[in-house]
Amino acid sequence: MIDKLVLERLIQEGVSEGADFCEIFLEDTHSNVLRVTGQEVTDTSSSNVYGAGVRLIQGNDEVYGYTNHVDEASLEQIVHNLKVSFDGPKMDAKPLGDSQPYDPQVKIPMASKTTTEKAEKLLPLTKIMADHDSRIVQSIASLMDMKQVIKVANSDGVYQEDERHYARVIMMAVAKDDTSMQQAYEGPGRSMGFEIFDELDVKTLAKETATSAITLLSAEDIESQVMPVILHNGFGGVIFHEACGHPLEATAIAKGLSPFVGKVGEKIGSDVVTAYDDGTVDNAWGRLSYDDEGRPTQNNLLIENGVLKGYLVDFRRGRMMGAKPTGSGRRQSYKFSPTSRMNSTFIAPGKDKVEAIIKDTKYGLFAKKMGGGSVQPATGEFNFAVQEGYMIEDGKLTRPVRGATLIGHGKDILFKIDRVADNLEFGQGMCGSISGSIPVDVGQPTIRVQSMTVGGAGGQK
Amino acid sequence: MSYEKWIKLGLEKGLEDLQIFATRNRSLKLTIYQGRIDQHVESDVESVTLRGIYGGKITSIKFENTNTDAIETMIDRLISNAKALTANEPAIIFEGSESYPEVKVESFDFTRVPIADKIQLAKDYEAGLLGQKFVKQVQSTTYQETENETTLINSKGLKLHRSNSFAYAYAIGVFEKDDDIKTAYDIKLVKDYADFNLADMIQTTLEKGWAKLGGSSISSAQLPVVFSNEKFGELLATFTTIFSGESAYRNLSPLKDKVNEAIAIEGLSIIDDPLHPDAYFQIPFDDEGVATAPMNLVDKGVFKGFMHDLKTASIFKEAPNGHSFSGRISTTNMYVQPSNVGFDELIQPIENGIYITELAGLHAGVKAVSGDFSLQAGGFKIENGNVTTPVKMIVLSGNFFKLLNGITGIGSDLKFGLNNVGSPSVFVSSLSIGGDDSKAS
Numbered sequence: 001m002i003d004k005l006v007l008e009r010l011i012q013e014g015v016s017e018g019a020d021f022c023e024i025f026l027e028d029t030h031s032n033v034l035r036v037t038g039q040e041v042t043d044t045s046s047s048n049v050y051g052a053g054v055r056l057i058q059g060n061d062e063v064y065g066y067t068n069h070v071d072e073a074s075l076e077q078i079v080h081n082l083k084v085s086f087d088g089p090k091m092d093a094k095p096l097g098d099s100q101p102y103d104p105q106v107k108i109p110m111a112s113k114t115t116t117e118k119a120e121k122l123l124p125l126t127k128i129m130a131d132h133d134s135r136i137v138q139s140i141a142s143l144m145d146m147k148q149v150i151k152v153a154n155s156d157g158v159y160q161e162d163e164r165h166y167a168r169v170i171m172m173a174v175a176k177d178d179t180s181m182q183q184a185y186e187g188p189g190r191s192m193g194f195e196i197f198d199e200l201d202v203k204t205l206a207k208e209t210a211t212s213a214i215t216l217l218s219a220e221d222i223e224s225q226v227m228p229v230i231l232h233n234g235f236g237g238v239i240f241h242e243a244c245g246h247p248l249e250a251t252a253i254a255k256g257l258s259p260f261v262g263k264v265g266e267k268i269g270s271d272v273v274t275a276y277d278d279g280t281v282d283n284a285w286g287r288l289s290y291d292d293e294g295r296p297t298q299n300n301l302l303i304e305n306g307v308l309k310g311y312l313v314d315f316r317r318g319r320m321m322g323a324k325p326t327g328s329g330r331r332q333s334y335k336f337s338p339t340s341r342m343n344s345t346f347i348a349p350g351k352d353k354v355e356a357i358i359k360d361t362k363y364g365l366f367a368k369k370m371g372g373g374s375v376q377p378a379t380g381e382f383n384f385a386v387q388e389g390y391m392i393e394d395g396k397l398t399r400p401v402r403g404a405t406l407i408g409h410g411k412d413i414l415f416k417i418d419r420v421a422d423n424l425e426f427g428q429g430m431c432g433s434i435s436g437s438i439p440v441d442v443g444q445p446t447i448r449v450q451s452m453t454v455g456g457a458g459g460q461k
Numbered sequence: 462m463s464y465e466k467w468i469k470l471g472l473e474k475g476l477e478d479l480q481i482f483a484t485r486n487r488s489l490k491l492t493i494y495q496g497r498i499d500q501h502v503e504s505d506v507e508s509v510t511l512r513g514i515y516g517g518k519i520t521s522i523k524f525e526n527t528n529t530d531a532i533e534t535m536i537d538r539l540i541s542n543a544k545a546l547t548a549n550e551p552a553i554i555f556e557g558s559e560s561y562p563e564v565k566v567e568s569f570d571f572t573r574v575p576i577a578d579k580i581q582l583a584k585d586y587e588a589g590l591l592g593q594k595f596v597k598q599v600q601s602t603t604y605q606e607t608e609n610e611t612t613l614i615n616s617k618g619l620k621l622h623r624s625n626s627f628a629y630a631y632a633i634g635v636f637e638k639d640d641d642i643k644t645a646y647d648i649k650l651v652k653d654y655a656d657f658n659l660a661d662m663i664q665t666t667l668e669k670g671w672a673k674l675g676g677s678s679i680s681s682a683q684l685p686v687v688f689s690n691e692k693f694g695e696l697l698a699t700f701t702t703i704f705s706g707e708s709a710y711r712n713l714s715p716l717k718d719k720v721n722e723a724i725a726i727e728g729l730s731i732i733d734d735p736l737h738p739d740a741y742f743q744i745p746f747d748d749e750g751v752a753t754a755p756m757n758l759v760d761k762g763v764f765k766g767f768m769h770d771l772k773t774a775s776i777f778k779e780a781p782n783g784h785s786f787s788g789r790i791s792t793t794n795m796y797v798q799p800s801n802v803g804f805d806e807l808i809q810p811i812e813n814g815i816y817i818t819e820l821a822g823l824h825a826g827v828k829a830v831s832g833d834f835s836l837q838a839g840g841f842k843i844e845n846g847n848v849t850t851p852v853k854m855i856v857l858s859g860n861f862f863k864l865l866n867g868i869t870g871i872g873s874d875l876k877f878g879l880n881n882v883g884s885p886s887v888f889v890s891s892l893s894i895g896g897d898d899s900k901a902s
Contacts, residue, residue, distance in 0.1 A: 034545070037548070040547050041545055043520070045788065047522065048526055060497070064500065065503040066502070068506045068525040078503070082503070119547075138712040221833075225681060225895070257600055257635065371825045372824055372825030378635050381821070383825070385822065402833065403828075403858055404835060405858070407837045407856055455896075456893065457859050460894075
């Protein structure tokens with residue numbers, strides 16, 4: 001990558017004609033996908049993302065350029081092309097400081113293992129799924145690993161290197177009987193190396209994935225209705241991510257496009273709701289030592305006992321809003337300018353027990369595993385899919401149901417949460433937004449929402 | 462270093478055959494917010510996908526660091542990846558098709574239009590929306606231009622090249638009426654800058670926004686449903702993998718073993734036509750160098766066969782049909798064949814139904830393997846053959862394979878989306894609607 005003195009010179013060049021901020025982001029990312037289908041290794045592909053992004057800002061206005069030609073002349077050309085957008089006095093960039101230590105969170109680097117050694121960890125997983133039941137017609141286990149090396153430098157003197165290691169094991173089972181074909185999957189991910197296979201009980205997850213696919217075969221299509229919904233821990237947190245997380249990002253707030261604009265200090269949820277976005281959780285999929293603007297990540301309190309406490313803020317939107325950045329500036333790669341994004345977002349645990357919440361629910365839906373969802377931040381309307389669900393009747397889980405989708409409004413849902421259990425867990429996903437697709441954790445303990453609109457293909461109740 | 466030299470290097474390192482698929486993408490993106498430039502992004506990125514056979518196994522590696530020393534590392538990694546493959550599957554680098562379809566060369570040079578004009582276009586677009594009835598603000602107004610060049614060269618002597626250039630613009634209007642907030646946009650994609658018609662673009666965006674305002678949920682019910690052309694295209698697009706030879710081979714498509722069987726009503730035909738004149742892009746060859754050609758996926762309700770890449774074509778003992786794109790099997794320009802039934806005629810028999818013009822959560826609420834879908838939706842009531850009041854916040858659920866047999870009518874208004882899937886409006890006899898009684902009007 002480019003020498004520090006060269007970066008310093010280019011940054012000075014960037015702020016020479018009116019821009020009051022210049023940032024250069026360099027990236028070299030290597031990732032591998034390994035797939036085992038049944039008992040065969042069927043895919044071993046690799047990719048490399050390599051390039052540089054240059055950002056100039058004057059006031060609130062921004063220009064951004066990127067290229068895969070990471071050499072002094074190419075970057076200089078970009079700086080020249082970009083700076084003509086602005087007109088104004090020359091500014092003195094601060095000298096670049098020293099990069100602070102970072103923690104790559106890895107014990108056994110993936111690069112120290114051969115593809116065959118990795119495959120040996122996946123083969124038992126597909127076997128567990130295939131052997132679970134004769135109705136399992138396909139079992140696939142994949143390992144996605146990625147090492148992202150970045151360097152970010154800017155005219156405020158920030159000079160920061162970081163190295164991020166990601167590992168994710170994705171398991172899918174397909175079950176088939178005379179009437180239908182169903183799929184189930186699990187995709188735990190961590191900021192880790194090869195030790196993910198020691199630290200996670202992937203074999204149990206493989207068994208659960210197969211069980212889930214078989215359960216779906218006998219599940220009935222859920223009837224459309226409005227009813228109480230218990231959202232189980234872990235990936236259930238996708239509801240908070242979609243309904244509240246995105247609308248609390250400065251990207252939405254700075255433009256006034258969120259139901260939560262101007263609501264800091266106000267009650268936006270019921271007393272049992274406390275929520276954080278934390279970039280510092282050890283080995284978490286959404287963890288970073290430093291964000292993509294070179295700031296250390298932190299634990300941000302979003303909501304405390306129902307009262308809105310803060311937003312997720314990146315450098316530029318922080319300027320617009322007069323707010324301090326929260327270490328939340330993220331981007332998929334050098335091909336994106338950073339914006340405010342989530343890391344590990346979760347509803348804090350309460351004191352309730354799952355069993356008690358189910359027992360106290362006369363009728364409703366237990367959403368054991370969630371799929372993904374989406375939100376339109378301007379309107380607050382969100383949706384998400386239930387991967388595995390059970391009806392609750394007289395305080396007991398009864399029949400499995402499939403095909404449920406839950407919809408609602410972000411500003412209503414937090415008020416409708418009336419029970420929060422003590423079993424906080426995280427689930428992992430890729431979150432897509434303006435600055436690309438990034439790894440995030442969603443998380444929550446088991447919670448109950450008093451009423452939600454549930455849709456499904458089983459007719460209506 | 463030239464691609465020929467990379468091929469030579471690969472062969473020297475022991476690859477039996479290899480292919481270089483290189484793309485260069487240059488783009489400009491401008492977004493305007495409140496009369497100022499919110500984003501101005503310029504890019505120039507080359508990317509190379511190396512595909513090679515080692516020990517009879519094929520795999521690929523994609524990279525952006527094209528420095529000479531990096532190439533060697535990439536070839537070495539490709540070899541070690543190939544060594545780890547255990548599946549005995551056909552490994553083919555293609556010698557080339559006999560001929561390739563001719564496509565219109567679209568080479569308008571958008572960079573020749575002064576950037577100030579493009580900024581003005583976006584500013585005028587935003588200004589044209591602001592101040593209009595119910596427009597609360599404009600979330601962002603985007604102009605984007607892209608120029609792509611693709612070069613394919615391999616050790617079998619094949620050399621192919623394709624390029625295109627296009628630009629598009631859209632503005633996301635935020636509409637508000639009686640506390641009801643809705644966003645709407647319409648993307649206009651052009652191959653020549655002169656084709657941007659601002660007055661039309663503003664009018665279309667306004668009409669889309671106005672149409673969404675108001676409305677309420679409805680009580681849950683089983684109802685006749687008409688999908689707008691755009692929305693049926695979006696739903697169909699989420700099921701393209703069922704037509705993939707790879708899905709069939711891996712036991713992941715319910716259409717496996719159903720070639721030449723009826724899977725839909727007789728009136729339904731689904732075609733994949735890489736050269737369709739109404740589609741946004743015409744594609745002469747796929748990423749393995751195979752010539753493309755129109756293909757009937759579903760003909761009068763009968764499933765006719767899978768889309769293939771070189772590997773699955775060989776496995777199924779069929780001719781390759783040019784569907785390998787970005788390392789996957791995918792459609793080119795897939796569309797539902799339109800009828801000559803106009804929209805008014807299509808909905809005329811419906812006494813009480815729903816016209817769907819919005820779908821959300823398509824990445825999550827669709828299971829391609831089972832066909833189940835359950836999606837946040839919005840649109841309008843259809844009452845006594847007429848589109849009447851808006852409906853919002855409902856869940857539309859069903860099963861795609863059952864839906865194919867429950868189609869009652871197909872319209873004439875074929876429209877291709879930016880996902881390269883096209884459809885006319887489609888009338889389905891009955892689907893499940895989930896709503897909220899307390900919020901129904």
